Amino acid sequence: MQPDPGAHKKRTDRFRRFAEVDCLIILDESNIRYLTGFTGSDGAFLVGADWMTLLVDGRYVTQAGLETRNLEIIEFKNRAETIAAIFQERGARFIGFEPAAVSYGEYLRLCDSLPQATLRPLSGRLDFLRAVKDAEEVGEIKKAIRVAEKALTDVMSLIKPGIMEAELAVELEYRMRCGGAERMSFETIVATGPDAALPHATPGRRRVALGDFLLIDYGAVVNGYHSDETRTFCVGRASERQQEAYRLVLEAHDRTLGAIRAGVSCGEIDRIARSFLAEKGMARYFSHGTGHGVGLEIHEAPRLAAGKADVLEAGMVVTVEPGVYFPGEWGIRIEDMALVESDGCEILTVPAADLLEL
Amino acid sequence: MQPDPGAHKKRTDRFRRFAEVDCLIILDESNIRYLTGFTGSDGAFLVGADWMTLLVDGRYVTQAGLETRNLEIIEFKNRAETIAAIFQERGARFIGFEPAAVSYGEYLRLCDSLPQATLRPLSGRLDFLRAVKDAEEVGEIKKAIRVAEKALTDVMSLIKPGIMEAELAVELEYRMRCGGAERMSFETIVATGPDAALPHATPGRRRVALGDFLLIDYGAVVNGYHSDETRTFCVGRASERQQEAYRLVLEAHDRTLGAIRAGVSCGEIDRIARSFLAEKGMARYFSHGTGHGVGLEIHEAPRLAAGKADVLEAGMVVTVEPGVYFPGEWGIRIEDMALVESDGCEILTVPAADLLEL
Numbered sequence: 001m002q003p004d005p006g007a008h009k010k011r012t013d014r015f016r017r018f019a020e021v022d023c024l025i026i027l028d029e030s031n032i033r034y035l036t037g038f039t040g041s042d043g044a045f046l047v048g049a050d051w052m053t054l055l056v057d058g059r060y061v062t063q064a065g066l067e068t069r070n071l072e073i074i075e076f077k078n079r080a081e082t083i084a085a086i087f088q089e090r091g092a093r094f095i096g097f098e099p100a101a102v103s104y105g106e107y108l109r110l111c112d113s114l115p116q117a118t119l120r121p122l123s124g125r126l127d128f129l130r131a132v133k134d135a136e137e138v139g140e141i142k143k144a145i146r147v148a149e150k151a152l153t154d155v156m157s158l159i160k161p162g163i164m165e166a167e168l169a170v171e172l173e174y175r176m177r178c179g180g181a182e183r184m185s186f187e188t189i190v191a192t193g194p195d196a197a198l199p200h201a202t203p204g205r206r207r208v209a210l211g212d213f214l215l216i217d218y219g220a221v222v223n224g225y226h227s228d229e230t231r232t233f234c235v236g237r238a239s240e241r242q243q244e245a246y247r248l249v250l251e252a253h254d255r256t257l258g259a260i261r262a263g264v265s266c267g268e269i270d271r272i273a274r275s276f277l278a279e280k281g282m283a284r285y286f287s288h289g290t291g292h293g294v295g296l297e298i299h300e301a302p303r304l305a306a307g308k309a310d311v312l313e314a315g316m317v318v319t320v321e322p323g324v325y326f327p328g329e330w331g332i333r334i335e336d337m338a339l340v341e342s343d344g345c346e347i348l349t350v351p352a353a354d355l356l357e358l
Numbered sequence: 359m360q361p362d363p364g365a366h367k368k369r370t371d372r373f374r375r376f377a378e379v380d381c382l383i384i385l386d387e388s389n390i391r392y393l394t395g396f397t398g399s400d401g402a403f404l405v406g407a408d409w410m411t412l413l414v415d416g417r418y419v420t421q422a423g424l425e426t427r428n429l430e431i432i433e434f435k436n437r438a439e440t441i442a443a444i445f446q447e448r449g450a451r452f453i454g455f456e457p458a459a460v461s462y463g464e465y466l467r468l469c470d471s472l473p474q475a476t477l478r479p480l481s482g483r484l485d486f487l488r489a490v491k492d493a494e495e496v497g498e499i500k501k502a503i504r505v506a507e508k509a510l511t512d513v514m515s516l517i518k519p520g521i522m523e524a525e526l527a528v529e530l531e532y533r534m535r536c537g538g539a540e541r542m543s544f545e546t547i548v549a550t551g552p553d554a555a556l557p558h559a560t561p562g563r564r565r566v567a568l569g570d571f572l573l574i575d576y577g578a579v580v581n582g583y584h585s586d587e588t589r590t591f592c593v594g595r596a597s598e599r600q601q602e603a604y605r606l607v608l609e610a611h612d613r614t615l616g617a618i619r620a621g622v623s624c625g626e627i628d629r630i631a632r633s634f635l636a637e638k639g640m641a642r643y644f645s646h647g648t649g650h651g652v653g654l655e656i657h658e659a660p661r662l663a664a665g666k667a668d669v670l671e672a673g674m675v676v677t678v679e680p681g682v683y684f685p686g687e688w689g690i691r692i693e694d695m696a697l698v699e700s701d702g703c704e705i706l707t708v709p710a711a712d713l714l715e716l
Contacts, residue, residue: 040558058645059557062685099463107462121462170535177528183545199417287416327420
């Protein structure tokens, strides 16, 4: 992504204002990308009142120069030592850091090498600083969705009794890559029969059989932004019980999407899916949250889960993915992505519909 | 991988003996897999004197039951709270944890919820507890290498002027997946011309041209174990200068592999590659370490880098990967994998040879 020239600056100012500190250490790779454009790993982005320095290791010096603007690039051999040297030189006093991105071990090393400064965890809603997407980001997410959906359409003809889960996953991924995905959003899930009752099954040697549910949870990454979508098909004719379960999950999904708008709490969104399935006696088969934010990471703020008080804001991009899983039998999950708007939402994926019997 | 029935137990005992604590929290996913066989994410493995408990979230309960033996499986909603509840019930006093796998934020949450216990970072050589591989592990690494090398052989015919870096990466990955790779070891690097001077370039829209160096760094994962190998080819005839540079990197590579044996320090191994290239006036173009351990993670202990005092032991599996990069021009890296033995090493990959002009 090439955001408008001022976007990185504005984002960095937002991070800076978040904390009552004079300096920031940003170590989370997605935050570094968001704030600077640098796409490599193992970097560190240091921010002061009037300076910005990106530390990279030897592998990335040239690349960082091509990807970033208006900041100083310094090569490090030992990250903690170089961070300390720069902050010492700049007289940093209060340094904010990301508590989830800094390991306890790295925290100790930073404290040791910065005896004159106070390290302050950026607490609370740090995770939310990337939650509201700008137009360019939504555009990238839409590109990722299109690449993924086109690939699924292209492999539909392969879904027939006898094909192995792993084969289908490989063909789907190949088409996403050919279509422009730089990588998969996560390890593609293709699960059939009882495997579909494992919400995060690894595609294996099981072959699709007549009467099986086939669950495909997949996504593409384009310019760093992720898509995430799940479809459940039936191979051959579904039983009455399968049809009824699918219909209920789809209704939970539709009701939940219908409730998404700015101002509603994430816990309330989760409650809508969960209480509907509970009413139908399926609460215990719905063993995960209702959805999550998606962007530079596949799972990011907000989480649509029980009791979450965080409130949806216009511009957030979230999944809605109710599912039910009957161990040893089969499972169903239906997942779409939505852009939160002030008075509703835009469903970014082609929304799931009635059960497809293939 | 299905290690022999006692392997998980022996490994856990080794971790336990490592620390003077009565309990352990293991959060690192690769360590959890190593110790229990569980392949999911977000788990926690708690170990006491005579009990072992694996915590998993709702998505993984069924899977954890299938993958593990001889331990209690408990589902959590909030990981830190459930960890605390179990340790409280068991009367844990001194609890060891992995300082690199626990974020500062999670550390604070654990301290808050375990006021009666002392949390002790497992310091020092924790990273080395997986460094020496057993025969099963070496077998899995060899499988991963074979899958990857077969795929590269199969795409060689596609390497000709006009093919795009990204196209070649996609075709290579597809063949690795078809051959049985569960995923890529890392994002495949296919870099040509000046892109090959970026040691970690992302395959892009650049097309191979006559006279280009083409650098391919790739690997497959089989049963959790990684392969890692880099080849540099010339498309068409190489210039004298390209030939000379390749010859020097290959000699650095061969000399380094020739020095690998149990008892030699990792810093000494790095020095052999680095001092040879320095003698030839190329020190400043060799901008990364000489190699690293490989196993359940693509980069693990030991690191073959300047000044490292760690000593190679029989059973360690490492890469040897000298390279030189001329910004704006081209780059060369040659990487093979070796199993350290008492009196030398077994090169696990099909070792690199003279420059191939395609």
